[in-house]
Amino acid sequence: MKVQAWTSMDGAARPADRSRRHCALMLAGSLVAALAGCSSAPRSRPGPGAPGGSVRPVAALNLTEDLREALLARTMLVVNTPYTYGGNSPEGGFDCSGLIQWAVGGITAARLPRTTSQWAQVSNPVDGRDLQRGDFVFFNTLGGRYSHMGIFVGNGQFVHAPSSGGTxxxxxxxNVYFARRFTEARSIFA
Structure with a gap:
């Protein structure tokens, strides 16, 4: 549909302006809805090492520092993989916590969590000034402290699985969106 722009004498909004505002609101709503998948429990899927059942971590992870670079290498391998709600593999796509589960699963045999809040429970707080490559960054995208997460990769950047339709x-x-929503950094390294 083509919207013709025009100017009224009384300063009323033009149809093109209303259309742009409507599109912007729809896009923002879609982003919020898509990010909801990160904080929700995934569709019922067995996790690694738990045939037919969910994985429930029993203790905090304290991996050795020498595994940081292996985590980063694994994470960078799947940049541009499509987002999929509940996804946790390169073949099936990723949501934010599924990306973390897959990346960490490649460097340890420990039982791993699945949701963002579970990842927060098995990791240790990191002061923002002490943030290191391989640490987790958490964001409040849906009214919860741990509703979205990613892996800090250095140079002021992190890798994450953002939303439906994304990669x-x-x-x-x-980034203006994430800087306002950053809640904390946490680490699984001792």
């Missing part, structure tokens, strides 16, 4: 991507921490 796993590298984004700057000072």
């Amino acid at each position: 796993v991507q590298r984004v700057r921490m000072d």
Whole structure:
């Protein structure tokens, strides 16, 4: 549909302006709805090491520092993989916590969590000034402290699985959307 722009004498909004505002509101609503998948429990899927059942971590992870670069290498391998709600593999796509589960699963045999809030429970707080490559960054995108997450990769950037229709991507921490929603950094490294 083509919207013709015109100017009224009384300063009323032009049809093209209303259309742009409507599109912007629809896009923002879609982004919020898509990010909801990150904080929700995924569709029922067995996790690694738990045939037919969900994985429930029993203790905090404290991996050795020498695994940081292996985590980053694994994470960077799947940049541009499509977002899929509940996804946790390169073949099936990723949501934000599924990306983390897959990446960490490649460097440890430990039982791993699935949701963003579970990842927060098994990781340790990191002061923002001490943020290191391989640490997790959490965002409040839906009214919850841990509704979205990614992996910090250095140079002020993190990798995450953003939303429906998107792909796993590298984004700057000072991105206007994420900078306002950043809640904390956490680490699974001792």
